[in-house]
Amino acid sequence: MQDTATYPCAYCxxxxxxxxxxxxxxxxxxxxxxxxxxxxxxLRVCLNPDLDEVSVVVEPA
Incomplete structure (x- = not known):
């Protein structure tokens, strides 16, 4: 399974x-x-173990 995921900061x-x-x-x-x-x-993280995928949606707090 994918151990890490990257996302761009909502600010910078x-x-x-x-x-x-x-x-x-x-x-x-x-x-x-x-x-x-x-x-x-x-961070809103969705994990798909069937495809070994991680998706991340980011927004400012």
Whole structure:
């Protein structure tokens, strides 16, 4: 299974890496701070174990 996923910060656009938790269900939502500008990003993560895919939708918190 894919261990990481990247997403652009909703504020500065820099790419960040998140570590999806495959044991937490297919749909997850959590907040992570950007590693560059420290602004909070709301991540909506969808996991597809059948295709070993992770999709991330990000918006400002």
């Amino acid at each position: 656009g820099e790419l960040n890496v998140t570590l999806p938790d495959w044991s937490a269900g297919r749909r997850q939502q959590y907040i992570e701070d950007c590693a560059v500008c420290c602004q909070p990003n709301v």
